[in-house]
Amino acid sequence: MPSPTRSVTLVLGGARSGKSRHAEGLIEAHPAPWLYVATAQAYDDEMRARIAEHRARRGEGWQTVDAPVDLAGAIASAPAGMPILVDCLTLWLTNLLLAEADIPAARAALAAACRQAKGQLVLVSNEVGLGIVPDNALARRFRDEAGRLHQELAADANHVVFMVAGLPMIVK
Amino acid sequence: MPSPTRSVTLVLGGARSGKSRHAEGLIEAHPAPWLYVATAQAYDDEMRARIAEHRARRGEGWQTVDAPVDLAGAIASAPAGMPILVDCLTLWLTNLLLAEADIPAARAALAAACRQAKGQLVLVSNEVGLGIVPDNALARRFRDEAGRLHQELAADANHVVFMVAGLPMIVK
Amino acid sequence: MPSPTRSVTLVLGGARSGKSRHAEGLIEAHPAPWLYVATAQAYDDEMRARIAEHRARRGEGWQTVDAPVDLAGAIASAPAGMPILVDCLTLWLTNLLLAEADIPAARAALAAACRQAKGQLVLVSNEVGLGIVPDNALARRFRDEAGRLHQELAADANHVVFMVAGLPMIVK
Numbered sequence: 001m002p003s004p005t006r007s008v009t010l011v012l013g014g015a016r017s018g019k020s021r022h023a024e025g026l027i028e029a030h031p032a033p034w035l036y037v038a039t040a041q042a043y044d045d046e047m048r049a050r051i052a053e054h055r056a057r058r059g060e061g062w063q064t065v066d067a068p069v070d071l072a073g074a075i076a077s078a079p080a081g082m083p084i085l086v087d088c089l090t091l092w093l094t095n096l097l098l099a100e101a102d103i104p105a106a107r108a109a110l111a112a113a114c115r116q117a118k119g120q121l122v123l124v125s126n127e128v129g130l131g132i133v134p135d136n137a138l139a140r141r142f143r144d145e146a147g148r149l150h151q152e153l154a155a156d157a158n159h160v161v162f163m164v165a166g167l168p169m170i171v172k
Numbered sequence: 173m174p175s176p177t178r179s180v181t182l183v184l185g186g187a188r189s190g191k192s193r194h195a196e197g198l199i200e201a202h203p204a205p206w207l208y209v210a211t212a213q214a215y216d217d218e219m220r221a222r223i224a225e226h227r228a229r230r231g232e233g234w235q236t237v238d239a240p241v242d243l244a245g246a247i248a249s250a251p252a253g254m255p256i257l258v259d260c261l262t263l264w265l266t267n268l269l270l271a272e273a274d275i276p277a278a279r280a281a282l283a284a285a286c287r288q289a290k291g292q293l294v295l296v297s298n299e300v301g302l303g304i305v306p307d308n309a310l311a312r313r314f315r316d317e318a319g320r321l322h323q324e325l326a327a328d329a330n331h332v333v334f335m336v337a338g339l340p341m342i343v344k
Numbered sequence: 345m346p347s348p349t350r351s352v353t354l355v356l357g358g359a360r361s362g363k364s365r366h367a368e369g370l371i372e373a374h375p376a377p378w379l380y381v382a383t384a385q386a387y388d389d390e391m392r393a394r395i396a397e398h399r400a401r402r403g404e405g406w407q408t409v410d411a412p413v414d415l416a417g418a419i420a421s422a423p424a425g426m427p428i429l430v431d432c433l434t435l436w437l438t439n440l441l442l443a444e445a446d447i448p449a450a451r452a453a454l455a456a457a458c459r460q461a462k463g464q465l466v467l468v469s470n471e472v473g474l475g476i477v478p479d480n481a482l483a484r485r486f487r488d489e490a491g492r493l494h495q496e497l498a499a500d501a502n503h504v505v506f507m508v509a510g511l512p513m514i515v516k
Binding site: 013014015016017018046127128129130131132134139142143164165166167169 | 182184186299300301302303304305309312315316318319320322323325326327332334341343344
Binding site: 010012014127128129130131132133140143144146147148150151153154155160162169171172 | 357358359360361362390471472473474475476478483486487508509510511513
């Protein structure tokens with residue numbers, strides 16, 4: 001059997017811009033089964049509702065693993081060649097910040113896992129840096145770290161898209 | 173007389189990105205008279221100043237109807253073939269939220285009116301989902317609803333543009 | 345000696361989108377020496393850290409002038425043909441607002457200086473208008489003025505790019 005081609009796609013966009021749906025479509029263009037790597041931790045009802053909505057939309061063929069913190073490990077231990085959707089980096093980064101984790105080390109580990117992925121890998125993340133500078137220092141740190149993360153992953157990615165109103169604009 | 177071609181354009185962009193000006197140019201490329209569907213309700217002086225500035229820029233050839241809530245009705249009852257500019261969906265959605273209207277029903281009615289438009293229809297809306305998650309629950313709900321609205325309208329639109337510094341980037 | 349070609353590039357993007365690095369690359373494609381026009385005023389430690397990080401990244405070949413307010417003057421008095429990087433317009437506009445300066449006059453003077461530039465001129469600025477409308481009146485005024493400034497400069501610029509995750513999307 002030929003080994004599948006490695007391809008990493010970074011799907012960026014704002015709130016409700018259709019990132020998850022687009023990313024799922026990219027993965028489902030390949031044969032099932034597909035691996036859904038979930039980073040969400042349900043802290044409140046609003047988050048629980050979002051997680052339920054996303055799960056309900058995914059149909060058969062999806063396997064789910066939770067990776068709120070060790071995202072690099074989840075990618076590295078996926079079955080070789082199984083298409084992987086990571087949804088989303090924003091929540092993963094939030095988890096790291098709340099856990100006071102070593103962000104540069106986690107970012108480097110994730111970048112390495114992406115470079116070593118064996119098949120299709122699609123990463124979803126929110127673009128959060130295009131508004132007014134937040135008053136809140138943690139929010140400012142978050143958007144700085146999100147920007148650094150996106151730059152590092154985009155540099156190595158095969159494809160980068162920026163979602164607007166459910167439609168992908170090709171960045172790379 | 174040949175019936176005019178139906179064409180729906182969604183003009184998205186940030187604050188002061190030149191959305192209205194670009195949209196007016198798209199409409200004015202067709203023969204007058206043109207219909208301006210205004211959704212603004214002046215709650216304060218800042219809003220009154222913006223409305224006055226927009227009106228002053230539009231010259232002869234424009235007819236104005238106010239549609240702060242029943243936007244689908246205003247589009248449906250426009251004279252057949254008259255080019256229509258809706259400015260803007262953001263304020264319309266704000267009016268609906270403040271009135272505690274049924275947003276999914278209003279969104280579906282607007283999408284249907286767009287599909288049944290008989291000539292040129294240009295819809296202006298603010299992209300508001302690219303900053304940090306707002307603290308305020310109403311603001312979070314607003315940007316979620318705006319995102320859903322944009323996705324639904326963009327799926328059916330003939331053209332979607334994302335304005336940056338007064339210049340249109342082609343999304344669709 | 346042939347006079348160098350005038351070319352003005354506006355580099356827009358969100359926080360940590362790689363604007364400065366991209367702009368430096370555009371300038372460094374031309375022969376040194378290069379002029380760095382710094383608009384930053386260090387009000388606090390966070391800002392001092394950012395300035396230090398940017399300075400450390402620039403290597404030999406760069407000369408720096410500070411122009412927190414008189415940006416048009418700094419551009420006009422640069423040695424003829426020396427490539428100029430202005431980083432960034434966002435901080436310059438902040439300085440003007442804090443000084444209660446005449447913004448339309450300053451914007452017109454800057455636009456004129458750009459039209460009269462003799463060589464390569466690259467201007468970096470933050471896109472800040474794509475989030476929820478800020479509660480704060482000064483923040484709303486700031487994003488309106490930033491939008492007006494970007495539109496005016498983009499109209500005359502030879503190139504406009506919108507940075508996403510360190511990658512330039514071509515706007516013009």
